[in-house]
Amino acid sequence: MKILYKFLPYWSLALLFVVFASTAPNFLSPLNLAAILKQSSVITIMAIGMTFVIVAGAIDLSVGSLMALSSIFGTMLLAFMAAGSDHPWLAIGAGLILSVLAGVAGGWINGFTISTLGLPSFIVTLGTLGVFRGIALYITNGIPVVDLPREFGWLAEGELFRLIPIPVVILVVVASVFAVALRKTRLGRYTLAIGSNYEAAVYSGIEVSRYRTYSFLVLGGLAGLAGMIEASRLITGQPTAGEGYELRVIAAVVIGGGSLSGGEGSIAGTIVGAFIMGILSNGSNLLGISPFVQQIVIGVVIVAAVAIDNYQRRWK
Amino acid sequence: MLLATTGISKSFGGNQVLKDISLGFEAAQIHALLGENGAGKSTLMKILAGIYQADAGSIMFEGSPASWKKSSQAQRAGISLIPQELNLAGHLTVAQNVFLGTENSTWGLLKDKQASATTAQLIREYNLDFDAHDRVSTLSPSQKQQVEILRALVRAQKVLILDEPTAYFSDRENEGLFRMMRQLRERGLCLIFITHRLEELEGLVDWVTVLRDGACVLSTGHANTTVPQILSMMVGGNIERIFPEKTRTFGESCLELRQISLPGQLQNVSFSVRRGEIFGLGGFVGSRRTTVAELLFGLHPRYSGEVLIDGKPATLQNPQQAMELGIAFVSEDRKTTGVFPHLSVIQNLSLLSIDRCSGRFLISESREQEIATQMAGQLKIRGGGLDRPISRLSGGNQQKTILGRWLLAEPRILVLDEPTRGIDMGARIELYAWFDRLAREGYPILMISSDLYELEGLCDRVAVFREGRLVKILEGTEIQRGNVVQYAALG
Numbered sequence: 001m002k003i004l005y006k007f008l009p010y011w012s013l014a015l016l017f018v019v020f021a022s023t024a025p026n027f028l029s030p031l032n033l034a035a036i037l038k039q040s041s042v043i044t045i046m047a048i049g050m051t052f053v054i055v056a057g058a059i060d061l062s063v064g065s066l067m068a069l070s071s072i073f074g075t076m077l078l079a080f081m082a083a084g085s086d087h088p089w090l091a092i093g094a095g096l097i098l099s100v101l102a103g104v105a106g107g108w109i110n111g112f113t114i115s116t117l118g119l120p121s122f123i124v125t126l127g128t129l130g131v132f133r134g135i136a137l138y139i140t141n142g143i144p145v146v147d148l149p150r151e152f153g154w155l156a157e158g159e160l161f162r163l164i165p166i167p168v169v170i171l172v173v174v175a176s177v178f179a180v181a182l183r184k185t186r187l188g189r190y191t192l193a194i195g196s197n198y199e200a201a202v203y204s205g206i207e208v209s210r211y212r213t214y215s216f217l218v219l220g221g222l223a224g225l226a227g228m229i230e231a232s233r234l235i236t237g238q239p240t241a242g243e244g245y246e247l248r249v250i251a252a253v254v255i256g257g258g259s260l261s262g263g264e265g266s267i268a269g270t271i272v273g274a275f276i277m278g279i280l281s282n283g284s285n286l287l288g289i290s291p292f293v294q295q296i297v298i299g300v301v302i303v304a305a306v307a308i309d310n311y312q313r314r315w316k
Numbered sequence: 317m318l319l320a321t322t323g324i325s326k327s328f329g330g331n332q333v334l335k336d337i338s339l340g341f342e343a344a345q346i347h348a349l350l351g352e353n354g355a356g357k358s359t360l361m362k363i364l365a366g367i368y369q370a371d372a373g374s375i376m377f378e379g380s381p382a383s384w385k386k387s388s389q390a391q392r393a394g395i396s397l398i399p400q401e402l403n404l405a406g407h408l409t410v411a412q413n414v415f416l417g418t419e420n421s422t423w424g425l426l427k428d429k430q431a432s433a434t435t436a437q438l439i440r441e442y443n444l445d446f447d448a449h450d451r452v453s454t455l456s457p458s459q460k461q462q463v464e465i466l467r468a469l470v471r472a473q474k475v476l477i478l479d480e481p482t483a484y485f486s487d488r489e490n491e492g493l494f495r496m497m498r499q500l501r502e503r504g505l506c507l508i509f510i511t512h513r514l515e516e517l518e519g520l521v522d523w524v525t526v527l528r529d530g531a532c533v534l535s536t537g538h539a540n541t542t543v544p545q546i547l548s549m550m551v552g553g554n555i556e557r558i559f560p561e562k563t564r565t566f567g568e569s570c571l572e573l574r575q576i577s578l579p580g581q582l583q584n585v586s587f588s589v590r591r592g593e594i595f596g597l598g599g600f601v602g603s604r605r606t607t608v609a610e611l612l613f614g615l616h617p618r619y620s621g622e623v624l625i626d627g628k629p630a631t632l633q634n635p636q637q638a639m640e641l642g643i644a645f646v647s648e649d650r651k652t653t654g655v656f657p658h659l660s661v662i663q664n665l666s667l668l669s670i671d672r673c674s675g676r677f678l679i680s681e682s683r684e685q686e687i688a689t690q691m692a693g694q695l696k697i698r699g700g701g702l703d704r705p706i707s708r709l710s711g712g713n714q715q716k717t718i719l720g721r722w723l724l725a726e727p728r729i730l731v732l733d734e735p736t737r738g739i740d741m742g743a744r745i746e747l748y749a750w751f752d753r754l755a756r757e758g759y760p761i762l763m764i765s766s767d768l769y770e771l772e773g774l775c776d777r778v779a780v781f782r783e784g785r786l787v788k789i790l791e792g793t794e795i796q797r798g799n800v801v802q803y804a805a806l807g
Contacts, residue, residue: 184678186670193667196658203613203645203653204668204721205635263658 008308009256009272016276020283027286034165038156040278041167043245044271045226047252048178049219051270054253055182056215057195057262058114058121063223064245065132066106068238070220071227072136074099075145075237078152088149096155100224106132107220111213129246136239145237155232167229174222179267181218191215195262251298252277255305276301317376318343318506319364319395319475324373326359333359335530337373341475346497346507348517348538351527352550353710353740357510360527361477364508365397366390378474394474398464398481406453411435413452414466438466442496456601458482458493465496476500477508480738482516494520512738514543515768515797528552551741558745559773560752566776567591569627570760571612571729576621581607582784584621589729589760594751596775597764598800603781605764606648609733612762613645614638625729639668642728646718646735648764650711654718661702661709662688664717668725691720696746712743719750730754732763736770748774768797780804 020027046063053060078095082088106128113124158166182188190211194201201208231237256273258265277298284294319341326334334356341347351357362368364375366384375382377393384390387397404413411432420427435448446459455463461481468476478497482490497507497520509521517524517538524541526534526549534541534549547558572588581604589595597605611619617633624630625641632638638645647653656664665688666673673684685702692702695716699709706714715735722730732751736744751774755761765771771778778790780803788803790796 180678184681186674186679189663189667189670189679192659192663193656196656197652199653200656202615202635203647205613205639206667207636263656 009269009276009305013272013276013279016279016283020279020286024283024286027283032282032286034168036275036278036282037168037171038165039282040274041165041171042226042230043248043252043277044171044274045174045222045229046219046245046249047256047270047274048174048267049215049222050249050253051256051258051265051267052178052182052191052215052218053121054250054258054260055195055262055265056191056212057198058212058215059125059250059260060107060110060121060216060219061125061246062106062110062128062132063125063219063249064242065129065136066103066220067223067227067230067242067245068240069106069132069136069227070099070102070224071231071241072140072145072237072239073102074224074228075148075231076139078149079145079147079237082149083147088151091149092152092155095152096225096228099228100221103220103222103224103227104217105220106223107216107218108213110220111209111216114216115209115213133239133243140237140239142239144239145231146235148231148235148237150235152232153235156229157233170225170229174225175267175271178218182267187211187214192263195264197263248277251302255302257309259309273305317341318378320376321360321364322374322376324360324363324370324375326356326363326368326371333530334363334370337527337532339525339532339535341506341508342523343474343506344501344504345523346501346509346521347523347525348521349508349510349525349527350512350514350546350550352742353712355527355550356530357527358479361397361479361508361510364390364475365395365477367397391471391473394472395477396468396471396473396475397477398461398468398479400479400481402460402464404452404460404463407451409449409451410439410446410455410463410466411448413463414438414448414470416467418471434470435466438469442466442499444496445492458490461493462496465500469500473505475506475508477510479510480512481509482511482513490516512740513767514546517543517546526550547741558741558769559748562776564592564594564752564755564776566593567758570625571762572624572627573608574622574624576608576611576619576623578607578611578616578619578784581616582611582619585784585786586621587779587786587789588624589762591758591760592755593776594755594761594763594774596771596778596795597762597781598766598768598771598778599781599804601766602783603804604784605781606733607784608781609645609647609731609762609764612638612643612729612731639725639727642726644722644725644727644730646715646722646730646732648733648737650714650718650738655706655714657705657707659706660704661692661697661706661717664706665691665720665724668721672724687724688720691724692717695720695750710740710743712739712747715739715747716743719747723754728759730759730761732761734764734766736765736767768800771795771800772797 026032050060074095077098078091081091081094085091110125110128114121154166156167160166160169190206193206194208194212198208230241252274253265253270255276256269258270280297281294317340322338324334324337337360349357359368363370366387366389382393414435415431420430432448439448444462446455452460452463481493500507521538524536524538524546525532526546528550567590569588570591574586576585577583585608597608599605607616610616612632614632614634614637622629623632630641662685666684670679673680673687689702697713697716699713706717736747751761772795775795778795778800779786780788780800782804790799
């Protein structure tokens with residue numbers, strides 16, 4: 001029983017996989033499986049960052065807006081440098097770095113505001129959700145950034161050894177780095193401690209503001225990275241990209257066992273949570289289930305995941 | 317006999333926590349229920365209050381057999397359990413809390429005025445020092461306890477079970493509650509009073525029952541017993557020495573406070589603690605002793621005056637600075653400022669010394685486990701696997717874990733705020749031995765305590781605080797419970 005509860009997200013993912021594999025045509029085709037991974041990668045990468053924030057006992061609602069804003073900075077630099085240049089890859093690298101840095105800066109604004117004003121992260125990031133989106137729309141005048149080199153598409157559509165999609169490669173690297181960071185570094189341990197008992201962390205002399213801000217920096221940087229992958233799909237920088245992503249990102253963490261009151265959550269769980277949502281929507285598409293119904297199902301899954309988690313806690 | 321149990325037994329998963337308990341509770345009686353943590357007090361009380369059901373045995377209430385399946389049934393019959401963690405809504409007023417769940421209404425509109433009037437009348441009757449319109453969050457812990465009792469009174473209860481009502485407040489606050497309890501006894505209520513503080517029994521209780529390991533080992537009139545007898549019944553055997561002998565030798569002054577003031581809180585506090593000395597801070601709750609400890613840990617940066625550590629002026633603007641100066645701070649409230657419930661015992665132990673278990677980037681789990689296990693062994697932390705969450709441990713073992721966490725951080729000065737509160741006698745004796753050992757190793761120890769026996773038995777000197785001032789430093793034979801109370805109350 002205990003094993004069943006403890007690894008519930010994993011069992012659920014396996015079950016979904018089996019169900020769709022046996023009912024949905026072409027579900028198991030390599031092309032479709034690669035598509036699921038590719039489609040889930042943007043949300044999953046951000047959800048990895050969100051795991052840090054949620055484990056620290058905070059929340060970030062601005063992540064979708066920040067993703068768009070960072071990618072606007074990134075693609076604008078990319079368009080500027082690539083224009084009339086023979087080195088598109090240099091421009092792509094520079095754009096990618098700027099996007100990540102912009103994301104980190106946005107995360108710092110969130111973390112700094114929360115610490116200095118002593119406000120709940122929910123309120124501050126509800127504000128920056130609008131602020132970041134507004135800036136992205138303002139500086140582009142609402143018009144997407146185009147004229148990007150065709151090579152930029154590699155980030156979303158390229159393949160390593162003509163087999164593994166590039167977004168999946170990025171996802172694997174990001175997941176490994178941050179899984180180790182959460183489990184085996186001081187940063188991770190302090191993040192866990194702050195989320196487990198904020199007051200006790202203060203009384204243990206942990207620099208709580210600093211370490212909580214770090215979790216927002218991690219999420220911001222990963223939002224910048226995810227934003228460039230998203231932009232690369234259409235080879236355009238969209239100021240309206242990522243609307244509503246914050247909820248999917250948070251849902252991934254929660255389905256994967258993260259607790260919104262802090263102190264609990266894992267990178268592996270989060271990835272499974274994101275894949276559960278990815279497989280649900282892919283499989284339903286193949287079965288011809290209306291996307292409206294999918295929304296209903298995902299909503300129910302989120303509530304059920306938390307309800308079972310709650311029940312299990314009382315039960316043990 | 318108002319309430320009687322015959323042969324009550326109860327097991328949880330093969331673990332028998334109550335064995336054949338037969339007890340009687342009279343009307344107009346204050347009945348103290350004593351015992352170590354884990355002796356079965358809480359389980360017995362929960363059975364009486366209908367929260368648990370006994371496996372065997374029977375309960376008689378007002379002459380007829382009772383078998384409550386739920387606490388609401390027991391409440392309807394007239395038995396209420398007032399838990400230690402109070403169930404009050406802080407944002408509501410006293411009157412609203414008193415009537416919470418039993419509000420009178422006409423056409424769906426609450427009769428707030430009537431509720432306030434009834435509450436105000438009760439407050440006058442019992443001579444309480446708060447108002448029916450006060451918000452509960454503004455009350456002191458002891459006043460909140462009184463609100464809980466009022467709540468039981470409007471429900472016309474006959475038996476009130478008070479689960480360690482005084483664990484979180486100090487002597488002067490107790491008096492208000494005790495006065496109320498005596499009044500309730502006069503009106504014929506039976507009060508079952510769980511406590512760890514034996515000094516509270518005198519002049520209050522009529523009957524004393526001691527549980528040990530789930531069995532009733534003593535149940536007699538208070539006049540027929542003595543504190544040492546009760547103690548030995550609780551622990552099971554003679555308690556030769558609770559406190560280690562005061563044969564420590566002192567080195568030079570290590571921590572010195574000079575004219576420390578904090579606006580509205582502390583006034584000109586000066587004292588110094590020597591190496592090898594256990595220096596106690598006594599006083600009532602609200603005497604600002606905790607502020608002194610927090611200040612030393614850098615939590616009150618706006619102080620004036622000077623703190624010297626090893627003769628050198630120290631700046632204490634934040635906890636990080638305090639830690640660099642070697643100050644360890646075991647805070648007052650284990651639950652809210654001590655333990656990390658999601659982390660394992662090992663992780664709770666190693667948290668502040670994580671750099672010692674790390675390579676350049678990564679924590680070495682084997683190294684972490686090694687140093688934590690060693691500390692756990694030294695402190696005799698018991699209660700199952702060290703890799704399980706700390707929340708599974710008893711209060712005493714949690715407190716040892718927090719002490720161990722600080723010892724692993726290799727501090728030079730120990731500041732302990734109520735380090736033995738809510739901990740059973742066995743674990744206490746072990747902690748006292750540890751404090752003695754640490755002092756002998758040369759640590760200066762600053763210890764806040766509201767337990768007068770502890771101040772008297774353990775401390776080499778005791779500074780008594782009253783309203784933010786240090787009124788007297790007691791030394792040698794002056795350190796007596798009576799003196800501490802006298803200076804704390806009168807200055």
